[in-house]
Each structure stands twice: as structure tokens, then as C-alpha cells.
Amino acid sequence: MEVTWKIEVLSDVPSNRLGVNGQVAKVTWRIENFSSMKDGKHCSEIFTVDGNNWQLWIYPKGDTVGFLSIYLHFAGSANLASKWTRHAHFRIAVIDRLDRKNSKTRGIALKFEAKKTTWGFRSLLSLTELRKPERGYLLNDVCLIEAYVVTYKTDATVPKEEDINTFFTSLESKFLSSNTNISPKEVKEALADVEKALNMTPVIFSNSGKLSSLTHAFKILASFGGSSTTLTVEQKQKLLAIEKSLKKLADRAAKVSQDKNSLTGKESDNLMVKNKLDRNRIKYKEFESEVEKKLAALRVQVKEAEKKRDNMLAEVKEMEKKMAKYEAEAKNVEEEEKSVEAEWGRIKASISSIKGKI
Numbered sequence: 001m002e003v004t005w006k007i008e009v010l011s012d013v014p015s016n017r018l019g020v021n022g023q024v025a026k027v028t029w030r031i032e033n034f035s036s037m038k039d040g041k042h043c044s045e046i047f048t049v050d051g052n053n054w055q056l057w058i059y060p061k062g063d064t065v066g067f068l069s070i071y072l073h074f075a076g077s078a079n080l081a082s083k084w085t086r087h088a089h090f091r092i093a094v095i096d097r098l099d100r101k102n103s104k105t106r107g108i109a110l111k112f113e114a115k116k117t118t119w120g121f122r123s124l125l126s127l128t129e130l131r132k133p134e135r136g137y138l139l140n141d142v143c144l145i146e147a148y149v150v151t152y153k154t155d156a157t158v159p160k161e162e163d164i165n166t167f168f169t170s171l172e173s174k175f176l177s178s179n180t181n182i183s184p185k186e187v188k189e190a191l192a193d194v195e196k197a198l199n200m201t202p203v204i205f206s207n208s209g210k211l212s213s214l215t216h217a218f219k220i221l222a223s224f225g226g227s228s229t230t231l232t233v234e235q236k237q238k239l240l241a242i243e244k245s246l247k248k249l250a251d252r253a254a255k256v257s258q259d260k261n262s263l264t265g266k267e268s269d270n271l272m273v274k275n276k277l278d279r280n281r282i283k284y285k286e287f288e289s290e291v292e293k294k295l296a297a298l299r300v301q302v303k304e305a306e307k308k309r310d311n312m313l314a315e316v317k318e319m320e321k322k323m324a325k326y327e328a329e330a331k332n333v334e335e336e337e338k339s340v341e342a343e344w345g346r347i348k349a350s351i352s353s354i355k356g357k358i
Contacts, residue, residue: 004030007047010174013150020089020152024171025049027056027147034060034143046075050151052086057118058145064122068094068130071120072110072149080114087111088151089159091168094125095144098136104129107164109152140186190217191355197246198348202253202340238354242347249347253340259333263326270326277319284312 006028013024025047031037037060044056053075063069072090091107110119130137137143148168159167194217291305 002032004028004032007045009047009049010171013171020150021050023050024148024150024168025054027149029056029058029145029147031143031145032141034138034141037061043073047149049088049149052076052151054088054149056092056145056147057120060143062122062127066127067123068125068127069120069122070094070124070145070147071118072147074112074117077114077117080117082114084114085111086151087153088149089164089167090119091148091164092121092124093146094130094137095146096136097139097142097144102135104137105165107148107161107168109158109164140189142186191351191358193217194351195355198344198351202249202256202344238350242350245343245347249340249344252336256333256337256340259329260337263330263333270323273319273322277316277323280312280316280319284309284316287312 008026008028010024010026011022013020013022027044027047029044039061040059041063042058042060044058046053046055048054055073055075057071057073059069063071070092072088072092074086088110089107090110091105093103093105096102096104104125106121106124108119108121112119125137129135148171287305288309291309
């Protein structure tokens with residue numbers, strides 16, 4: 001397990017906003033290899049707000065069955081007076097790193113006392129929801145937690161949860177970007193996945209079952225917010241457009257593969273028809289020659305022979321139609337395959353161009 005910490009403190013917050021004392025702390029806790037964390041309590045580093053020491057506690061498997069649990073703990077509680085109290089606003093968020101709008105956020109106003117120095121959320125997020133692959137809570141087994149803490153005056157009116165969330169949201173732009181959402185390493189790995197996919201032929205890719213992992217890689221690239229390597233809005237839009245194009249191309253390549261397999265399955269039947277056609281042509285010519293030789297002496301049999309000849313000729317024409325249809329289908333499939341490979345190459349060039357700018 002690897003942990004990255006970032007603690008930022010604002011000291012210029014107007015004191016009349018929700019009755020706060022002046023300082024607001026933002027704690028960013030990035031936990032890699034989250035699934036390897038042992039059961040029980042894990043503690044953050046201690047951070048200070050308005051002279052008070054605080055600490056986050058996390059229970060990765062839950063302080064209660066089936067839920068992620070996170071608490072705010074007053075870290076100087078060893079020798080408190082019996083009537084000691086502190087009031088604090090606390091907001092915690094488990095970040096969806098693929099789409100921050102889906103992050104799980106809770107805010108609360110708390111009163112800490114000597115006999116109660118730990119408050120928080122026992123059932124913050126269900127473990128089932130936390131582990132859903134379509135969410136970004138554990139993207140690449142990394143959990144990103146953001147917490148805001150501020151103390152406030154004891155005579156202030158206790159605000160609603162929505163007011164607390166609005167207050168902290170209004171301060172987000174004042175904190176420095178921590179760049180802990182998507183790491184450069186994750187971006188390089190995502191780009192490598194895209195390049196690996198594009199190095200396949202369209203048909204092989206469509207049969208590889210890697211479309212979902214490719215979609216995942218594009219989401220990481222579009223979500224990256226590094227400092228000097230941030231993609232422009234135009235580049236992100238281009239990435240999303242390429243992702244859609246690749247999905248369509250994968251479908252087209254799958255159809256080409258299906259059509260080719262279908263035609264391959266018909267080859268033996270068509271070969272049998274062709275062989276029979278050749279044999280019948282030979283038989284027809286031989287029979288026609290025989291009829292011509294005997295025509296003068298076998299007037300009575302001529303009509304029957306001509307009728308048989310006509311039937312065989314009709315069969316020959318029917319077989320020729322089948323051969324023409326087969327050849328037309330094979331040509332269409334070949335042209336579609338060339339079209340897919342050409343467009344695949346253009347997209348590959350676009351990705352290489354974007355890679356050069358990252």
C-alpha cells in the first residue's frame with residue numbers, strides 16, 4: 001500500500017461565513033493498492049486547524065458490515081478537561097476519478113467533547129458501490145479521499161448539510177491543484193493500452209474483447225489534469241470523438257469478420273457447384289454433338305433429346321447466376337475490409353499526434 005498526502009490550509013476565510021473561526025483545511029488522501037489494506041482502522045497524518053490537531057480515520061472494510069467508514073478525530077484528546085468542547089464543520093468525499101460529479105460527498109456540523117472526540121460516517125459508501133468497475137472510486141485500485149475541516153464559534157447557528165457543502169464548494173478554487181486525481185503513470189499506461197490496441201488489425205481487435213479496456217483508457221486520458229501536460233478542451237473532445245469512431249470501426253470489423261466467415265463456410269458448397277457446372281458443360285457439349293450426328297436418322301428422338309438439352313441448359317444458367325452472386329459478395333466484403341483498415345490507420349496517426357503533445 002502506498003499513500004500520498006497533501007494538506008492545505010486557507011487562513012483568509014471571512015469569519016462571518018457560517019460563523020467559522022478563519023482557517024479551513026483541505027486534506028487529500030490518495031491510497032494506492034487499496035484492496036490490499038488490512039481490516040480495521042487506518043489513521044491519516046495529523047493536521048492542524050486554528051491550533052487544534054485533527055486526524056482522519058478510515059475503515060476500508062467498514063466499521064459496520066458492507067460499508068466504507070470514515071471519521072474525523074480530535075488528535076489531542078489525551079488530557080482534556082471534562083467540559084472541553086470544539087465545534088467543527090466537516091465534509092468528506094470519496095472521489096470518482098472518472099467523473100467527479102459522481103463522487104460520494106457528505107457534510108456535517110459536529111460538536112466534539114472530552115467524552116466524544118470522534119465523529120463521522122459509519123455508512124459513507126457501500127462496498128458494493130465502491131467496487132463497481134464502471135465507477136472511478138477504485139480506478140487502478142487507487143482510492144482518493146478529500147476532506148474539508150473548519151472550526152466555528154460556539155454561538156453560531158448549526159447549518160444544514162447542504163449549506164456546509166455549498167460553503168466548502170465555494171472555497172475549492174482557492175486551494176492549489178494537488179494533481180492527485182489521475183497520475184502521469186496512469187496516463188502513460190492508458191496511452192500504451194490505446195497504442196497496443198491500434199497495433200492490432202481491426203478484425204483481430206474486434207475479436208479480442210478489449211473494447212471495454214480501451215474505453216477505460218480513453219476516460220483516463222480525458223480526465224487527466226496534470227500541470228504542464230494538461231490536454232486542451234479541443235484535444236479532449238478529439239479523444240472522445242476517436243473513441244466513438246473506434247467503437248463504430250470495431251462493429252464494422254466484426255461484421256466484416258462475420259461475413260468473411262460466412263463466405264468461407266460457403267466455399268465448399270460453391271466448389272461443388274462449380275465442379276458440377278464444369279462437368280455438366282462437358283456433358284452438354286458431348287450430348288449436343290451426339291444429337292447432331294444422329295439427327296438425320298433419329299427424327300423421332302430429336303424432340304425428346306432437345307427437351308433434355310434445354311433442361312440441362314437452364315440448370316447451367318442457374319448455376320452461373322449463383323457463381324456471379326458469390327463473386328459480387330466476395331468483392332463487397334474485400335472493399336469494406338480495405339475501408340476499415342484505411343480509417344483505422346488514420347485514427348492510429350491521430351493518437352500518435354496526441355501522444356507527441358502529452
